[in-house]
Amino acid sequence: MNLIGEYFNKTKIFLQKDSWPSFLVTLLLAFALIKFVFFPGLSFLTGTQLPLVIVESCSMYHHEDGFTKTFGSSIYEENGIEIRDTAGWDFQNGFSKGDVIFVISAKKAEVGDVIIFEGGTKHPLIHRLIYKNEHYATKGDNYKTNAQQLSSEKKISEDQLIGKALFKVPFIGWAKLIFFEGARSPSNRGLCK
DSSP, X not given: OHXXXXXXXXXXXXXXXXXXXXXXHHXXXXXXXXXXXXXXXXHHHHXXXXXXXXXXXXXXXXXXXXXXXXXXXXXHHHTTOOGGGGGGOSOTTBOOTTOEEEXXXXXTOOTTOEEEEOOXXXXXXXXEEEEESSSEEEEOSOXXXXXXXXXXXXXXXXXXXXXXXXXXXXXXXXXXXXXXXXXXXXXXSSSOO
């Protein structure tokens, strides 16, 4: 037992040193803890393989509070959704690019919930559920950029579901996005407008 305590103390002293080797070891330990303990634990607790996602586009951005202008598209009417149905929906003001979304299992997703799913794109899509029966259908809330429903969101199978949005933490995802903004087309760079 003494040997373990001695080793622990030496390691602690090394990590507290103000040196490049201790900094690199601390960085590696933090990475290992996040990748192999934190995220797997979070996945287990939330029931989804992707418990945190960063909003990378403006497809769920609202130009005003609520859904009044969003309902300019007939897609909602075609699915039996009226403006009064939106009163109890979460995320009344949508999402902004850079928001971090906490995700849970989508097993109990209902119309109006925001779901995350594999849509045949590089990254999963985060859109509002507008139809649920033998399959799922979604639509992005942003009426300026998402006037039409994407073909990949018209017939979503249960296998494509990753989860549903529980809550958001605004803008902290920019800590990651800032490194990739230069590679985007000029019209897709920066904050949502």
